Amino acid sequence: QQQVKQSPQSLIVQKGGISIINCAYENTAFDYFPWYQQFPGKGPALLIAIRPDVSEKKEGRFTISFNKSAKQFSLHIMDSQPGDSATYFCAASRSYNTDKLIFGTGTRLQVFP
Amino acid sequence: GAVVSQHPSRVICKSGTSVKIECRSLDFQATTMFWYRQFPKQSLMLMATSNEGSKATYEQGVEKDKFLINHASLTLSTLTVTSAHPEDSSFYICSAADRPYGYTFGSGTRLTVV
Numbered sequence: 162q163q164q165v166k167q168s169p170q171s172l173i174v175q176k177g178g179i180s181i182i183n184c185a186y187e188n189t190a191f192d193y194f195p196w197y198q199q200f201p202g203k204g205p206a207l208l209i210a211i212r213p214d215v216s217e218k219k220e221g222r223f224t225i226s227f228n229k230s231a232k233q234f235s236l237h238i239m240d241s242q243p244g245d246s247a248t249y250f251c252a253a254s255r256s257y258n259t260d261k262l263i264f265g266t267g268t269r270l271q272v273f274p
Numbered sequence: 275g276a277v278v279s280q281h282p283s284r285v286i287c288k289s290g291t292s293v294k295i296e297c298r299s300l301d302f303q304a305t306t307m308f309w310y311r312q313f314p315k316q317s318l319m320l321m322a323t324s325n326e327g328s329k330a331t332y333e334q335g336v337e338k339d340k341f342l343i344n345h346a347s348l349t350l351s352t353l354t355v356t357s358a359h360p361e362d363s364s365f366y367i368c369s370a371a372d373r374p375y376g377y378t379f380g381s382g383t384r385l386t387v388v
Contacts (some may be wrong), residue, residue, distance in 0.1 A: 204280070204367050204379035205318065232355070249318060259369045261308060264318045 167265030184251035280380025297368030303348035304370030
């Protein structure tokens with residue numbers, strides 16, 4: 162119940178294309194769903210996050226789509242750039258800021274020029 | 275924005291020695307801090323949750339006597355790897371949490387035990 166399943170494991174996209182990463186969870190008590198970007202040797206950095214009371218959130222080229230009934234959420238990166246090449250993690254927690262974040266398994270994104 | 279400073283960024287130690295990693299919230303007070311461990315090309319695995327002034331809560335399978343966590347103030351938490359062995363070599367990352375900043379991660383510490 163604590164797991165967050167993430168797919169695909171790796172993704173190759175051409176510059177300008179759309180990158181889509183999917184996550185699924187089981188614990189209905191989760192109420193905060195962030196996405197993190199991590200470069201090699203660095204800590205994860207928050208990209209965008211969503212709460213279950215909205216179905217979509219957009220910030221620049223990054224969009225989260227959230228399907229509460231299916232217990233799934235996804236990250237869309239529009240106009241993907243080589244600088245977006247990194248590992249992306251979805252995560253979930255039961256209580257924003259006070260409860261632990263459970264991370265997905267990660268997706269390694271490579272964007273080719 | 276919120277900043278979490280983690281030191282050292284890299285450390286090499288001999289087997290059997292202890293290593294301390296510091297995590298500081300620079301411009302906010304962190305009620306809760308989390309420590310994660312990450313093996314190469316794998317996800318972040320939570321090791322423990324610590325609240326200022328109280329004992330840390332360890333995840334199942336994490337040896338609390340080996341990974342000592344101290345959260346003595348609202349801006350500082352430390353992780354001490356005691357009697358380190360090569361299998362403890364990993365990337366350790368802290369995260370500080372407080373409203374309204376959310377979860378802020380440190381830059382990580384690469385521990386190599388030789």
